Amino acid sequence: MSRETVLWLAGGIVVLLLCPVFLPRFYVYLVSLILLYGLLATSLNLVLGYGGIFQFHHAVFYGIGAYGTTLVLTKTGLPPLFAFIAGPLISAAFGLVLGVICIRLSKLYFGMLQISLGSLVWAIVYRWYSFTGGDDGIHGIPLPELLSSPKSAYYFTLMITLVSLFVLWRIIRSPFGSVLQGIRDNSVRSEMIGINVRRHQLLALVLAGFFAGIAGTLFVVVDNTVFPDMLFWTLSLEIVIMCLLGGWFTFLGPMLGAAVIVALRTFVSTYTDYWALVLGVVMMLVIFFLPNGILGYVEEKLKKGLIEPEIKEQ
Amino acid sequence: MDVVYSVIPAGVLSQIFVGLSRTTILFIVASGLTLILGVLRIPNVAHGSLYMIGAFTAFSVAKLSGGGSTGFWTAVAIAPLAVAAISFIAERGMFQFLYEREHLMLLLLTFAFSLVFGDLVKLVWGSEYKSVPVPPVFQGFIPLFGGLPFPLYNLFLLVAGPVVAILLWLLTNRTKMGKIARAAAVDREMVGAVGINVSRVFATVFVIGCYLAGLGGVLVAPTVSVTLGMDHNLIIEAFLIVIIGGLGNIWGALLGALIFGLTQSLGILIWPKFGIIFPYLAVVVVLLFRPTGLLKSTW
Numbered sequence: 001m002s003r004e005t006v007l008w009l010a011g012g013i014v015v016l017l018l019c020p021v022f023l024p025r026f027y028v029y030l031v032s033l034i035l036l037y038g039l040l041a042t043s044l045n046l047v048l049g050y051g052g053i054f055q056f057h058h059a060v061f062y063g064i065g066a067y068g069t070t071l072v073l074t075k076t077g078l079p080p081l082f083a084f085i086a087g088p089l090i091s092a093a094f095g096l097v098l099g100v101i102c103i104r105l106s107k108l109y110f111g112m113l114q115i116s117l118g119s120l121v122w123a124i125v126y127r128w129y130s131f132t133g134g135d136d137g138i139h140g141i142p143l144p145e146l147l148s149s150p151k152s153a154y155y156f157t158l159m160i161t162l163v164s165l166f167v168l169w170r171i172i173r174s175p176f177g178s179v180l181q182g183i184r185d186n187s188v189r190s191e192m193i194g195i196n197v198r199r200h201q202l203l204a205l206v207l208a209g210f211f212a213g214i215a216g217t218l219f220v221v222v223d224n225t226v227f228p229d230m231l232f233w234t235l236s237l238e239i240v241i242m243c244l245l246g247g248w249f250t251f252l253g254p255m256l257g258a259a260v261i262v263a264l265r266t267f268v269s270t271y272t273d274y275w276a277l278v279l280g281v282v283m284m285l286v287i288f289f290l291p292n293g294i295l296g297y298v299e300e301k302l303k304k305g306l307i308e309p310e311i312k313e314q
Numbered sequence: 315m316d317v318v319y320s321v322i323p324a325g326v327l328s329q330i331f332v333g334l335s336r337t338t339i340l341f342i343v344a345s346g347l348t349l350i351l352g353v354l355r356i357p358n359v360a361h362g363s364l365y366m367i368g369a370f371t372a373f374s375v376a377k378l379s380g381g382g383s384t385g386f387w388t389a390v391a392i393a394p395l396a397v398a399a400i401s402f403i404a405e406r407g408m409f410q411f412l413y414e415r416e417h418l419m420l421l422l423l424t425f426a427f428s429l430v431f432g433d434l435v436k437l438v439w440g441s442e443y444k445s446v447p448v449p450p451v452f453q454g455f456i457p458l459f460g461g462l463p464f465p466l467y468n469l470f471l472l473v474a475g476p477v478v479a480i481l482l483w484l485l486t487n488r489t490k491m492g493k494i495a496r497a498a499a500v501d502r503e504m505v506g507a508v509g510i511n512v513s514r515v516f517a518t519v520f521v522i523g524c525y526l527a528g529l530g531g532v533l534v535a536p537t538v539s540v541t542l543g544m545d546h547n548l549i550i551e552a553f554l555i556v557i558i559g560g561l562g563n564i565w566g567a568l569l570g571a572l573i574f575g576l577t578q579s580l581g582i583l584i585w586p587k588f589g590i591i592f593p594y595l596a597v598v599v600v601l602l603f604r605p606t607g608l609l610k611s612t613w
Binding site: 054056101104105107108109111112113115116117119120123124127128232233234237240241244273274276277279280281283284287288291 | 357359411412415417418419421422423425427429430432433434436437547550557561587588590591594597601602605606
């Protein structure tokens with residue numbers, strides 16, 4: 001990382017830390033949502049952008065994390081800390097189960113089977129009134145005193161998101177991350193040089209599930225509710241769009257994409273009921289004109305700017 | 315008939331027939347999906363939306379043309395064509411420029427379309443429930459195996475399914491266009507190299523596939539309440555059917571639809587509240603043993 005990047009990051013974190021001081025309550029809530037959706041999209045990008053795995057139903061892990069935390073909080077007498085750890089772990093375990101079933105299939109087959117099995121989970125959550133609250137979901141989840149104010153929920157979300165992003169960054173920069181990208185670029189060659197492709201992919205799926213579960217738990221903290229739409233497949237494709245919009249070969253791209261989509265959704269929804277229409281049109285524009293996403297586009301421009309002077313010197 | 319009764323209880327038998335009628339709808343929609351997947355390699359998420367548009371259009375057409383039998387048959391004739399026209403515009407306007415891109419982009423583009431279509435339906439028809447009356451010809455019940463009442467309309471569906479299957483088989487196996495499409499599914503570059511306009515073949519297949527989605531929507535309309543969101547569950551079911559049948563295989567779609575329809579209707583007898591999980595379990599079992607589907611995939 002260059003000195004400049006570090007300064008930008010530090011500046012960004014300071015701004016985020018000061019948010020609750022000068023922003024009204026609603027915007028603090030909005031920034032919390034952006035942070036947790038950004039974490040969700042970044043966790044998807046670990047497998048989608050860096051791993052090249054067609055994880056089409058990522059929302060299921062997000063939902064399971066949220067429901068896991070909620071159910072432990074409401075149905076058992078265990079301490080809240082345990083619930084917050086249990087949510088992501090259940091998600092990760094589910095990532096393993098779904099991964100083992102799906103991983104034998106290649107790209108598109110994998111994605112479609114995952115959408116299908118994820119929808120099964122949705123159907124169960126949607127119908128099981130006595131346990132998950134059915135289509136009503138669960139509202140007014142009891143949180144520990146420490147997290148009950150919007151401000152403290154915000155700081156909690158910010159802290160967990162930053163730590164998670166840092167860990168994800170380290171994972172991508174680790175030898176494991178390099179192997180994962182190698183598998184994405186050429187899985188046959190990776191297999192030939194002795195890499196266990198499936199095991200690496202499976203580990204990536206479990207990790208992605210874990211961090212998606214964290215995002216789900218954060219949603220419980222921020223919004224105090226869970227509902228079955230959190231694991232509906234349309235949300236999954238929305239998360240894919242966040243990755244694509246921000247730039248899915250960049251680390252912070254998904255976070256940027258999440259910020260744009262969440263902000264846009266909030267503002268469009270105040271004017272019209274037709275948010276899906278707007279999102280659809282935005283998606284079409286991105287697919288046609290920004291295939292590498294915003295950050296990918298910026299990076300491309302910057303590189304061009306760097307290379308051109310060198311040519312002139314010659 | 316007494317022999318049949320002694321082997322299969324009446325409740326099970328009637329559920330089997332309910333499942334078979336459901337199979338027809340699932341097959342018609344899934345065959346369109348599998349056609350597009352096999353030849354164009356597009357996982358068309360908007361397929362469910364086209365099915366929904368077909369059902370809503372059927373409602374309007376049947377109403378405008380005076381209802382009754384005339385209204386129904388007019389709807390059957392016109393609504394799928396309307397859906398095909400919409401898909402033609404989408405294909406020529408957008409999809410044809412993206413065939414060289416990866417599947418993910420195509421899938422996301424179809425998702426974008428499904429979002430737009432969903433809201434357009436809301437814009438045009440509003441969010442209330444619509445119902446399409448069963449045409450007078452098919453009203454009433456017929457006794458089945460000694461007195462078991464079976465809706466006449468469902469019997470019509472049972473006939474319609476195989477008819478569509480045979481027509482599709484003839485189209486893909488007995489016409490030049492079908493043969494070219496099958497060749498393009500295997501090696502599109504080679505087909506282009508021998509001087510065939512692949513782009514036009516793709517457009518035709520896409521439109522036929524979407525026509526089938528519309529047809530499914532029209533045929534299902536009298537048996538369900540036509541409503542927003544009817545596309546969301548159906549598209550998942552259609553995807554599953556296509557996967558367990560083998561991508562691109564029309565007979566696979568029929569087999570998958572049979573498995574899906576029957577496990578769904580019989581599952582309700584076993585566990586009424588969670589009958590919905592049985593088709594999914596069937597899918598998991600199939601894929602554990604045959605990861606690429608039961609029949610040969612064109613991929």
